[in-house]
Amino acid sequence: MGHVIQVSDVVKTYPLGAGEFVAINHLSLDVDDGEFVAVVGRSGSGKTTLLNLLAGIDRPTSGTVRVAGADLGSLSESGLAAWRGSNVGLVFQFFQLLPTLTVVENVMLPMDFAKTIPPGQRRDRAQHLLERVGVGDQADKLPATLSGGQQQRAAIARALANDPPILLADEPTGNLDSTTAEAVLALFADLSADGRTIVVVT
Numbered sequence: 001m002g003h004v005i006q007v008s009d010v011v012k013t014y015p016l017g018a019g020e021f022v023a024i025n026h027l028s029l030d031v032d033d034g035e036f037v038a039v040v041g042r043s044g045s046g047k048t049t050l051l052n053l054l055a056g057i058d059r060p061t062s063g064t065v066r067v068a069g070a071d072l073g074s075l076s077e078s079g080l081a082a083w084r085g086s087n088v089g090l091v092f093q094f095f096q097l098l099p100t101l102t103v104v105e106n107v108m109l110p111m112d113f114a115k116t117i118p119p120g121q122r123r124d125r126a127q128h129l130l131e132r133v134g135v136g137d138q139a140d141k142l143p144a145t146l147s148g149g150q151q152q153r154a155a156i157a158r159a160l161a162n163d164p165p166i167l168l169a170d171e172p173t174g175n176l177d178s179t180t181a182e183a184v185l186a187l188f189a190d191l192s193a194d195g196r197t198i199v200v201v202t
C-alpha cells in the first residue's frame with residue numbers, strides 16, 4: 001500500500017521571546033492508504049501543530065510533508081487551499097459549525113467552495129451525508145439547537161462534503177460525554193472501513 005501521508009524529518013518552531021520554541025522536533029511519520037491512526041499526547045505536545053502541517057494550514061520550519069500525492073511545501077497559498085478543499089476533511093473539538101446557517105447548509109458550504117459537486121446535487125448529497133452519520137432529521141435546524149454529539153456528527157458530515165480521501169480530527173471527542181465520544185469514534189472507524197485514511201488526535 002502507498003503512503004498517503006509522508007512526514008520526513010519535520011521541525012516546527014515558533015518564535016519565543018529572543019529565541020524559539022521547538023513544537024515538533026525531527027518527526028518522521030508514514031501513514032498507509034486507508035489506515036486509521038490515533039495520535040496521543042499530553043496537552044502542549046504538538047498534536048494540533050502536526051495536524052495543521054498535515055492540512056497545509058501551517059508550514060514546517062524544515063523537513064517535508066507529502067499528503068495525498070502533493071508536496072505541500074511546493075504549493076502556493078491558493079494552491080494549498082484548492083488542494084485542501086478536495087483532499088482533506090477537518091473535524092475540530094468545538095465543531096465550528098457556522099451558527100447562522102442550517103445544518104444542511106453547513107454541509108453544503110465546502111461543496112460551494114470546491115465546486116467539484118455540481119450545484120444541483122449539493123443539497124441531496126448533504127442530506128445523504130447527514131443520514132450517513134445519523135443526523136438526517138436535524139438537517140433544517142440551526143446548529144445551536146443540536147446536542148454536542150449531534151453537532152459533531154454534522155461537522156463530520158461537513159468534513160465528508162467533497163469526498164476527501166483523508167480525514168483529520170483534532171480532539172473530536174474532547175467536548176463530548178464518554179458515551180457520545182465512543183459513538184463518534186465508532187463512526188470514524190466506520191468511515192475508515194470505507195477506505196478513507198483517518199488521523200485522530202486525542
Ligand code: ADP
Binds near residue numbers: 015021043046047048
Ligand atoms: P497540543 O495540540 O498537543 O496541545 P500544540 O500543537 O497546540 O499542542 O502546541 C505545541 C506547543 O507549541 C505548545 O507549547 C504551544 O504553546 C506552542 N505553540 C502552539 N502554537 C503556537 C504559536 N502560534 N506560537 C507560539 N507557540 C505556539
Ligand code: MG
Binds near residue numbers: 047048049
Ligand atoms: Mg491541540
